Amino acid sequence: MNTRSCSWILVIALLIPVSLSAHEQSQAKKRTAHHYILFEVPTFGGPNFFSNFLGPQNSLLGKSGTLVGGADTSVIDPFCFNMSDCFVEHAFKFQDDVLTDLGTLPGGANSQAFWINARGLTVGMAQIAEVDPYLGIQELRAVAWEHGKIINLGTLGGHESLSQAVNDRGQVVGIALNAIPDPISPIGFVGTQMRAFLWEKGVMQDLGTLGGPDAWARYINNGTQIAGVSFTNSAINPETGQPTTHAFLWQHGEMRDLGTLGGTFSEPFGLNNRGQVVGQSNLRGDPECNGSVDPCVKHAFFWERGSLKDIGTLGGSSSEALGVNESGEVVGTADTQNDQANHGFVWKAGVITDLGALRGDDCSIARAINSRGQIVGTSFSCAAGLVSESATLWEKGSAIDLNTFVPPGSDLHLTGDDAYINDRGEIAGTAIRPNGDIRAFLLIPCDENHPGIEGCDYSMVDDDQSSAHPAAARP
Helix, strand or coil, X not given: CCCCCCCCEEEEEEECCCCCCHHHHHHCCCEEEEEEEEEEECCEEEEEEECCCCCCCCECECCCCCEEEEEEXXXXXXXXXXXXXXXXXXXXXXECXXXXXXXXXXXXXXXXXXXXXXXXXXXXXEEEEEXXXXXXXXXXXXXXXXXXXXXXXXXXXXXXXXXEEECCCCCEEXXXXXXXXXXXXXXXXXXXXXXXXXXXXXXXXXXXXXXXXXXXXXXXXXXXXXXXXXXCCCCCCCCCCCCCEEEEEEECCEEEEEECEEEEEEEEEXXXXXXXXXXXXXXXXXXXXXXXXXXXXXXEEEEECCEEXXXXXXXXXXXXXXXXXXXXXXXXXXXXXXXXXXXXXXEECCEEEEEECCCCCCEEEEEEEXXXXXXXXXXXXCCCHHHHCEEEEEECCEEEEHHHHCCCCCCCEEEEEEEEECCCCXXXXXXXXXXXXXXXXXXXECCCXXXXXXXXXXXXXXXXXXXXXXXXXXC
């Protein structure tokens, strides 16, 4: 991101440890911190920013520092599509200190962006004027935004669709309804079957299922490998209200069942360009799962070339993997001994390492990891829950509260409820104001990768930041 204008930019400091000799450390304070510039992303006149419509991990921060998502307007939505506040919401792009409304389809009210690729192609959903006869709201369409234009990707014959992800080749995946009646109605859609799709050059392809009526494509890499979930049959489980659900990997026209860790449920939360898939699965003998019903003991998994590995926990019952980088390093959250807390973890080559939490906290979640091994997520009090969360950066053994970088006078609290980091070390996520309004934030480091940014202080500053120490690694 080559930012030149700083109309409402705050200058702050980010700790980036460097190696010093014992003599150097004894002679002076370590000078190990870079300054950072913090951007508070505005809305379109309404109260809130929204980053996640359906639950899967999104990719809202581009490689060049462009941030996308959804933001409230000041217009009340008579359909109350977003039941959180009932304001009309529009997809946006934030780049170089400029907020751009990506708009919606003709006659439609709401839109939201879910993914941006390396070229800036952005995908998500937008409403049209027609009202869904089953849901009673304006119909959704999978869309892509490119060069200032919005493209309607269509459906598979039904009333709804949405784009979930896009790769650097411009291939889009998501979900679309067909015209075949379906009484199961997964994730709130009703009426007809929901199918995973691949869209390319104006053509939407139904990817099929693992034997059941419905499937959902969540991720696609640059090798056109697609990860998602599918029902494996049509039999309703009385404990979950849905059929058995498994993660899949689609490639070369074939949908492959990734299986489970012995139970009846699995789902993916990440896919890299090496075809490695991460997610969660329940275990043999545990209660049936559908991803949201408790009690349900689930473990994080790592799938590669036909092998599904149990990442395990930090001594407790459950875990989930939420992200993976191109080196196969996995991050997520896991229960500690006797399920007393859950901590963020990083896992690689069979070893899981506890990332710990910020000083004063006893719970944490690691959500994303870049190619440099920098990890972002949230830290909070287990007793207070996510209302106490603080956005957190883990780097070289230290947990750093990103709120350290919010200067006095700002009313923002960075939460990390959704957190993103790219390979340039730029960080984005959610923040909250004292009145409860939600905002997006973007942190840009004043380092050698970001020269010439107006307002950036490129000097180093003293490091007096302290943080919690992670626990030992576990095989």
